[in-house]
């Protein structure tokens with residue numbers, strides 16, 4: 057097993073991986089899994105991947121679960137990276153790609169994080185799992201908890217898209233609708249978890265969802281023959297995907313799989329909830345809670361993120377940026393993407409296409425540069441957003 061320990065992303069304090077952990081016990085910041093990559097690199101090579109299954113478990117040596125333990129799996133990962141010729145032509149971009157995460161179990165990229173987090177939580181003895189969610193993480197937890205034979209306790213805002221609520225209930229989860237935002241859902245879990253015996257799987261408040269999400273970075277590199285794109289455009293709520301990919305890039309460099317070059321990372325948020333954009337623009341190193349958060353892209357309705365300081369560091373280090381998109385524009389562009397590329401994208405994915413348009417208009421992307429957009433979910437879950 058190559059996982060050696062967990063370390064705090066802020067103060068560096070070392071924590072044991074072999075017991076259930078949430079935030080750093082000293083400073084309450086997120087913990088990262090650390091691996092013995094020097095040892096791993098002796099046998100885990102790019103070439104060794106060729107014969108492996110097409111799921112995120114093909115990167116098993118850099119995932120936390122001991123090798124003899126069967127993961128809780130529904131076939132997550134291994135999603136297509138599609139060329140977006142038609143949409144690209146319109147913007148005079150010759151090298152535009154879409155990583156289509158809607159093909160994961162439960163139709164979103166949240167499956168990656170939950171597959172790994174539920175596998176580890178089960179292995180370490182948790183029996184009741186709780187999560188505050190904007191929608192898709194709840195569906196993913198419900199599915200993996202069911203598969204693992206564990207209880208799922210899901211707290212979501214009352215106005216979460218109906219598909220997410222129904223999906224969680226039909227997957228056997230205990231669903232509580234809260235009159236408030238995801239932050240209030242998280243606060244309710246924090247209040248009750250000790251008495252109820254729940255293990256809290258909130259974004260970045262346990263160390264393994266981000267490990268599942270980092271496989272986005274491994275997959276992307278592998279699909280592009282180990283040459284990372286020039287630009288990544290990513291819809292950002294809690295930020296696990298962005299943070300996970302950056303971690304994957306560092307690990308792959310240590311493994312000798314890629315060089316030092318990194319993509320410029322652009323974070324996309326909704327104009328009604330843009331704490332990271334606001335903090336990025338004002339030069340802050342952490343983000344204040346965004347007041348009166350509202351957007352139809354429910355996954356982006358995260359007014360305060362525990363990993364804010366990590367996201368801001370990545371955006372600056374990568375020489376990328378952060379920008380907002382209006383709800384009307386992201387809903388409108390959905391049909392444009394659909395009609396041109398054959399994908400019914402989630403509003404969060406649509407927001408990235410709108411952001412791309414703005415970046416091209418502002419001259420921040422050159423025509424031949426390779427750009428990858430993440431479509432993190434499926435439009436099918438958001439039928440309320442569209443006219444019939």
Ligand SMILES: Cc1ncc(COP(=O)(O)O)c(C=O)c1O
Pocket residue numbers: 164166190191192193259291292293294295296297298354355356402404405432433434
């Ligand atoms: C479809 C979709 N896209 C993007 C996000 C934001 O993801 P992250 O929390 O990794 O920033 C979410 C979160 O709920 C989501 O459901």
Ligand SMILES: [Zn+2]
Pocket residue numbers: 064065066067068069080081082083084085
């Ligand atoms: Zn700490």
